Amino acid sequence: MNRFGYAVCQFVYGSLRFSRGISLDSHLSNARVANSPFRNLRWEEGNNSNDGQKWQTLEHRGPLFPPEYEPLPNNVSFYYGGEPMKLSLAAEEVATFYAKMLEHEYTSKEAFQKNFFTDWKEVMSDDDRKTIKKLSKCDFSELHKYFVNKSEEKKNMSKQEKQALKEEGSRLTEEYGYCLLDGHREKIGNFRVEPPGLFRGRGEHPKMGKLKKRIHSVDVIINCSKDSKIPAPPSGKKWKRVQHDNTVTWLASWVENVQKHTKYIMLNPSSKLKGEKDWQKYEVARSLKLEVDSIRHQYQQDWSSREMKTRQRGVALYFIDKLALRAGNEKEDDTADTVGCCSLRVEHISLHESLDGQEWVVEFDFLGKDSIRYYNKVPVEKRVFKSLKIFMENKDPEDDLFDRISTTYLNKKLNEYMTGLSAKVFRTFNASTTLQDQLSKLTKEDMTVEEKILSYNRANRAVAILCNHQRAAPKTFEKSMQLLQEKIQKKKEQIEQAKKELKKAKKAHKEHPSDRSKKLVEQKENAVRRLEEQLKKLELQVTDREENKVIALGTSKLNYLDPRISVAWCKKYNVPIEKIYNKTQREKFAWAIDMTDADFQF
């Protein structure tokens, strides 16, 4: 219980689907077991262990390694200065990474070329290095063509060959794609070790083009329970270490060489462990609803504080709440220059006492996560505006706007307001609240299912816009829109024709009434109605797609919108859940689908 009287939910598995102590092998033979670990289970509040233990038993097969490098055939050559050249095996492998990327724009970038060439030289043999002095003299085109042909060949494989490949894939997924956690057979999210290749960061990443080295078993740490069958490393090889830490959820890990970050093999979102965590996340966000008024009141008071730190905190929190900005942790230097709230610099905002007929406008323009641009003009309260003016005084453009605060400080303060509260909770809270509000505004009982879905997508879109989830317009967008328009035109012509036929049938019926003529009129009426419905559906599709051109709905749907809101909405308005969530999403949100009634309120 926190000081606001809110009990942070704890989660217990009501009834176990599998008995404990069952072995992985016995389950691997049965692919059909346990589609959803939540189905038929009772979720209830209770006492989970509070010592940070995530599981009692964990057994798995270890990660699946990518295939070894297959040397190029003799008739495919790399050229240096116009002359064919046989590279050492290691250098050849890295050359193929570059060759495969030749069509990408970024291979033309200076940083990419420089990083690649430096790392490539490192794996070259002395002989290779003696010859190869300049990247500009390297010709990878034959290698590139070889891989293009290879992928073409794969496309043109016979049905049987494709089937065999698919079966092999399924076999591997069966063997490596599942683990046994506390007796439950759970899907693993990413059971493959990342293959070697060239690092491609997002945006202007200073490390783009660097070599991501091959990971061997000796680099991999295995995490499983003591009494489980320890996964076998590839024959003749060893693991870096085998540990039995049940306070973490990962199954295997290694450190990648480019950014020195740890990579993990973890469970699929449909798993019990991830599901519980997700539920917990939405419960914390829901509980913010009870506190948000007092928190808002508090940060508004902070705008007038004499202490600069408090004042900055008040304004930063206001941005995080109102604009759903990310916290904005400090970043390492050798990454793309992106920012969030706390790391905003003076150059990222402009102040306008009046703009487009509005007063006290702040213009934001910065690159956020993944180098996605955030551009927004927002009228703010006068006190916020004045405070920002003070924060910017005597500062250079590249100075921090909020120089007195950090994300750690902000989150500490937030945790004082409410247990479990951190900056990102506001994003979840505001996203889910927006969805719920929009759904209630946009949905009407008498709508068709298609109209309701359009309303849902519009509500979802409002959230995506709030969270700045943008995407590049699909490459085939214009073409597919044109196709849709053509379909609409055709449908209109069909309606015209059908109406003519109806008129004719009515006339005939009037002149010589009979059962047959009456039936014909009904048939024609039905045809017109059906066509008009089809037209309406197509027009809705156009609207939906147009509005969705550069907005990505998936991210908010998967990460920010409490699924119980969607499930309740589906139940209330008789929309099949399949129209809102695809199979994977239904698996991830099985807990919500199981537990939510039509009257759920976030």
Added chain:
DNA sequence: TTCCAGACTTGGGTCCAGTGGA
């Protein structure tokens, strides 16, 4: 108090299998 690493969530891009229309 600061720094840093570890653990986990969030995120857009890519690619390919499946689908539906010609």
Added chain:
DNA sequence: TCCACTGGACCCAAGTCTGGAA
């Protein structure tokens, strides 16, 4: 049957946040 298109699985980078060491 073929082909174009698209949804969704997969990939892996890039965030957030916490806890412990210095």
